[in-house]
Amino acid sequence: MTAAELVDAVRDDQQTELSRLGSSKTLYADTRGEMEPDAVHAAAAAREAAARETFETWADDADGAAADLFAEAASEASERLGDTEPADRDFQMHDALDALDATVERLGGLVGWTLVQKKIAEQLTGFFTGQADPQTASTYRSAGSEVEALRERAGDLLAETCDGDDWEVAESAAIDVVAAAYDDYVETLEDLGVNPKDVC
Template sequence: MTPSEFLEAVRTDNETALSRLGSSKALYADTGGELDAEHVLRAAADAELVAMETFEAWAQEEPNEDARETFDTTADEERAHTQAITAELDDYDPDETPSAMHAHLRELETTVERAGGLLGRTLAAEQSKQQLVGFFVGQADPQTADVFRDLKADVDDQRDRTLDLLDALCDTDDAWNRAKTAADDTIQAAYDDYVEQLQAQGVDPKPVC
């Protein structure tokens, strides 16, 4: 399998979940229905902070040099993302409770699985970043929309960097399959959390807005 084939397979097999994670209902779920700029920014900052902590921990214990560099670079980007978002807030009291997706990522143990999980996370993050851009465009706040455009560009780089890592790590069909399972499970964890949060608020998670 090639990296491009792997990416296409993950996107195709998770098309519905990714589409719904990119809907306006995903913001509704993340903010507990509080769709104002402050709650959206706080939820986004918390997500970036938790991601930083996940990938920082991976980098600290990773024996593979290429993987360690990938995880460390991603952690640094997530730290910068947290700072960029919190700069838009008057004050920030972080909630470092990992989401279901990051709880799942933190259970992955092998380098191949973590690389696959990271790819799944980047695809979910692409969707959320695009929705965040759209939210602030709708709020007539182009400056904050541009902040999230910059963050999405970093996520695109993370995706490509992770595909390069997978290409280096996966020298057998079994390795690609293990990475694929990790990517699928990561997206599914994010989607299951989305569904549970909306259902808890009495909202039907299926129709895409």
């Protein structure tokens, strides 16, 4: 398996889930139905705060190139968070990430996280474009590019380190992370009285 094949396998396995996570209902779930700019910013900041915490912990536990990558992921999340006050949110996706121990698992988990975050960045970009706020839309578009770059670096590291069943371990971790994000999405929307299965 190659890094590209890993990403394709995760996308194929989680095609429906990623498609629905890429809908505007993700922002609706994250904001608990408060689709106003301040609430959207706060919800996005909550995701960045959770990412910073997860990846800082991973960086402290890792060595070499993996530690550098996790530290960079944490630093970028911190920069994107900036001074924005995060909403009070817990994410099942980060529970899944925090349960990963081995470096190969964590690299796979990072791949899964980037697939989810890219979808969210696209929705944030679209939301602020619709708000006639091109500068903010551009900021979130750049965030999407940053997570794609992290995915490529994670893939490169996996290519350097994976042997035998390691690819399957990484793939399973990535799928678990996406699945956890989707479960969170479904449960939140159902609590809000919204059908999670219609893509909008």
